[in-house]
Amino acid sequence: MQNHFPVWKNILVLLVFGIGIIYSLPNLYGDDPSVQVSSTIAAAISQEQANQVEADIKTMGIPAKAFEFKDGKILARFTNTDDQLKVADQLRDKMGSNYTVALNLAPTTPAWLRSLGAQAMYLGLDLRGGVHFLLEVDMDAAVKQAEDRYIDDVRLSLRNAKLHYQSVAKDSGFIKVALKSVDDKAALLTLLDKEFHSLEITEPEAQEQVWLKFSEKEAREIKKFAVAQNMTTLRNRVNELGVAEPVIQQQGENRIMVQLPGVQDTTRAKEILGTTATLEYRLVDVEHDVQQAIGGHVPVGSRLYYDRSGAPILLDRRVIVTGDQIVDAASGQDEDGRPSVNISLNGVGASKMAKTTQVSVGKPMAVVFIEYKVETKTVNGEKIRHKEKVEKVINVATIQGVFSKRFQTTGLDSPQEARNLSLLLRAGALAAPVDIVEERTVGPSLGQDNINKGMLSFVVGFLLVVLFMAVYYKLFGMIANFALAFNVVIVVAILSMLQATLTLPGIAGIILTVGMSVDANVLIFERVKEEIKNGITPQAAIFLGYDKAFATILDSHFTNLVVAVVLFAFGTGSVKGFAVTLIIGILSSMFTAITGTRMVINWIYGTRRVEKLSI
Amino acid sequence: MKTTNINFIGNRNIALIFSGILMVISIGSLAVRGLQMGIDFTGGTLIEVGYQKAADLNVLRNTLDTQGFDDATVQNFGTAKDVLIRLKPHEGISSVDLSAKVLEAINKTTAEPASVRRVEFVGPQVGDDLAEDGFLALLYSTIAILVYIAWRFEWKFSTGAILATVHDVVVTLGLFSILGLEFDLTVLAAVLALIGYSLNDTIVVYDRIRENFRALRNKTTEEVMNISVNVTLSRTIMTSLTVILVLVSLFFLGGEIIHNFSIVLLFGVFFGTYSSIFIASPMALMLGISAEDLMIPVKEGEVMDDRP
Numbered sequence: 001m002q003n004h005f006p007v008w009k010n011i012l013v014l015l016v017f018g019i020g021i022i023y024s025l026p027n028l029y030g031d032d033p034s035v036q037v038s039s040t041i042a043a044a045i046s047q048e049q050a051n052q053v054e055a056d057i058k059t060m061g062i063p064a065k066a067f068e069f070k071d072g073k074i075l076a077r078f079t080n081t082d083d084q085l086k087v088a089d090q091l092r093d094k095m096g097s098n099y100t101v102a103l104n105l106a107p108t109t110p111a112w113l114r115s116l117g118a119q120a121m122y123l124g125l126d127l128r129g130g131v132h133f134l135l136e137v138d139m140d141a142a143v144k145q146a147e148d149r150y151i152d153d154v155r156l157s158l159r160n161a162k163l164h165y166q167s168v169a170k171d172s173g174f175i176k177v178a179l180k181s182v183d184d185k186a187a188l189l190t191l192l193d194k195e196f197h198s199l200e201i202t203e204p205e206a207q208e209q210v211w212l213k214f215s216e217k218e219a220r221e222i223k224k225f226a227v228a229q230n231m232t233t234l235r236n237r238v239n240e241l242g243v244a245e246p247v248i249q250q251q252g253e254n255r256i257m258v259q260l261p262g263v264q265d266t267t268r269a270k271e272i273l274g275t276t277a278t279l280e281y282r283l284v285d286v287e288h289d290v291q292q293a294i295g296g297h298v299p300v301g302s303r304l305y306y307d308r309s310g311a312p313i314l315l316d317r318r319v320i321v322t323g324d325q326i327v328d329a330a331s332g333q334d335e336d337g338r339p340s341v342n343i344s345l346n347g348v349g350a351s352k353m354a355k356t357t358q359v360s361v362g363k364p365m366a367v368v369f370i371e372y373k374v375e376t377k378t379v380n381g382e383k384i385r386h387k388e389k390v391e392k393v394i395n396v397a398t399i400q401g402v403f404s405k406r407f408q409t410t411g412l413d414s415p416q417e418a419r420n421l422s423l424l425l426r427a428g429a430l431a432a433p434v435d436i437v438e439e440r441t442v443g444p445s446l447g448q449d450n451i452n453k454g455m456l457s458f459v460v461g462f463l464l465v466v467l468f469m470a471v472y473y474k475l476f477g478m479i480a481n482f483a484l485a486f487n488v489v490i491v492v493a494i495l496s497m498l499q500a501t502l503t504l505p506g507i508a509g510i511i512l513t514v515g516m517s518v519d520a521n522v523l524i525f526e527r528v529k530e531e532i533k534n535g536i537t538p539q540a541a542i543f544l545g546y547d548k549a550f551a552t553i554l555d556s557h558f559t560n561l562v563v564a565v566v567l568f569a570f571g572t573g574s575v576k577g578f579a580v581t582l583i584i585g586i587l588s589s590m591f592t593a594i595t596g597t598r599m600v601i602n603w604i605y606g607t608r609r610v611e612k613l614s615i
Numbered sequence: 616m617k618t619t620n621i622n623f624i625g626n627r628n629i630a631l632i633f634s635g636i637l638m639v640i641s642i643g644s645l646a647v648r649g650l651q652m653g654i655d656f657t658g659g660t661l662i663e664v665g666y667q668k669a670a671d672l673n674v675l676r677n678t679l680d681t682q683g684f685d686d687a688t689v690q691n692f693g694t695a696k697d698v699l700i701r702l703k704p705h706e707g708i709s710s711v712d713l714s715a716k717v718l719e720a721i722n723k724t725t726a727e728p729a730s731v732r733r734v735e736f737v738g739p740q741v742g743d744d745l746a747e748d749g750f751l752a753l754l755y756s757t758i759a760i761l762v763y764i765a766w767r768f769e770w771k772f773s774t775g776a777i778l779a780t781v782h783d784v785v786v787t788l789g790l791f792s793i794l795g796l797e798f799d800l801t802v803l804a805a806v807l808a809l810i811g812y813s814l815n816d817t818i819v820v821y822d823r824i825r826e827n828f829r830a831l832r833n834k835t836t837e838e839v840m841n842i843s844v845n846v847t848l849s850r851t852i853m854t855s856l857t858v859i860l861v862l863v864s865l866f867f868l869g870g871e872i873i874h875n876f877s878i879v880l881l882f883g884v885f886f887g888t889y890s891s892i893f894i895a896s897p898m899a900l901m902l903g904i905s906a907e908d909l910m911i912p913v914k915e916g917e918v919m920d921d922r923p
Binding site: 449505564 | 663665714715730731732733734735736737738740741745748749751752755756759760763764767800801803804807808810811812814815816818819822823826846847849850853854856857858859860861862863864865867868869870872873876877880
């Protein structure tokens, strides 16, 4: 029997179909407007706090659809956006700055589907609304900053080694060191070799000079660090915005992509992303009483600060080290396995730190985080931009010994707190400036509009094709239509499984796939018709039709696939979304249009004598 | 559909002259008028705002003019209630403030505040990069296909297929240039999809020619080609029709943003179908294709054995 599938093939097709249906199902369920609360500090949200929040929402008199507490995050679902916004506003006031209160669209996928890992497709910004920024890190500035840092360090080392120099200055891409006496040159070279091996040494004709330059590797490191540092800073800032699913990704060598779904107030988003931060190390004033200072009697040499929980603290007016002197901060563990943060300072910072710690062992030292926020406020109908300086004490630690360039902060409550502190320290270190080089904002109404229009044109396009195929190819056409629907289910299921981003061009890609995926069936059916015309029996015609059309389908679909892959490789943003749906559509249509239709045709015609085909 | 017997190849000169004229007009328009590049490639700012009632474009234009945005173009987008404002990259004002300033300016004069539907800002450098990536995508896909078809078929087919595809792309872009439609990233994606579609169509015809070269040994190259184009004709038209059906749906219902995308593909599918019937095969013929080019290579020893 030519037109008979082995059992395994039938099972395979049905299995793929079943899996396709299960994993595309979540897309039929909608979203709940919801409020998500998460902690920005070390301590995660406890069950008691979650209960408290639940009670708070109840007292607001707004009915929550559901209340969930999982992985340290609270999720409250509501029936409409009004309720959601009201609760979010009130919670924001109540929770304070240690918590992020974010608006979110929580999928209503039932538990049994979620337990299978089935999720709805991830909608792109053009469908859900939000902002997309592309930021470019100013690499020249990053290199310049590094050069300045090295110049300070070299000067300091020369001084410490008692080598007298005429000048250490930047000139035509080099850091040029000019000594007072040629006799010191050998000592200088040894010093450079010992302390600055990341710099390449050139010896010019002038005997008393040595020229320094970053090695290729060092220059790359500097650039890499500049991007990494900016990304950590951005992550911190985005947390403040209260975005449920932010995306922060490096793009190319020097660009950072930030996507903030659901954010509408772009002015505020830009302000927060553009905030500049720095930090200061200060000694804690332990001699005076904090309570008196709150009452207005701040001692002359001190200033009153507050920490993140709002507790007051008195600090010395003199700054030990500022953020631009921090070279790196990394969280880790000390010898005893306790969470710690390792900090490296540059030369200037190191000598200042050494001077202070020499006389202050046993005293507490505080880190103050300073942000300059730009805020636009409306006063009497006029928009006024003003810069606000926000200072917060983020850490207090006791000086255990004399240290300078490298030191460690311990006594932190958890690894998470260590990580946060290192993030903040890095955020406060002087980062290379960034520019917004691309911005795309989509309002929520347009996003919904795009979804609706995409859906409508999909449904209409689909029905037109179905009608056309049924009229022209009769029963065979209906079988092709079944394969077509099967194809759409698989495309949606794969998109959902991959959590690939669905964009408006992506929807257009699915629609286009609907039009093109019947091509394989048209090829086969035309071939079957041809064979029948040549006087071959219906059974043999089916067999030969599929057989002969196969090579053609393979060749023609493959060229299409090549183009789609190239499009994926070079496309950006929404265009990539189009390429993804096209690629998946082409591949799955080959399966559905060839194997899927064949299975059904075999069921109908395969086991009996056939006089005439309904084609 | 009955199998037709139209002498496509014999009358190839008519199609070639027609295509030649189309190409000349298209290239002429592309050279003189050029393509109206969108901000994706030129850089600049685009703001789409919506109003409850039909917007008065003149008021908006005057406002922007007097507020120092004299390079702004203002036009309706889809409906009379939606307005699209385009601005060239501004030197003095940072991109961050530009859209906010424009909105502030227009909200002063209109009774009803505009609701922002979308804002797009593309820096000149990003625009250049996107244009470069787009050009590279076109180049690499062309090369990849050339290689693939040369491997699967033969270089004359490969060249013929590429020429037919270039024809489709140039004519589609030419129409875009003549109609003054905006060329942006989505349109570029559509052009690439069109390349894929047009090739797909051509390959089906070539595939049949190859098969018939082997099956119909006593026919001339021209006859084989004619038969092949005719037997695949109903398939070519059927597939184009289904694609056109979905594109028409997308064009009318998909909204303004996807409009130019569907136009490219509609043009493209039309010309792609035309070229795979009328252009692709004559091209291969003119490059000197013959049955020998596609014979399955036979080992030398076996040829000897065949002789009596």
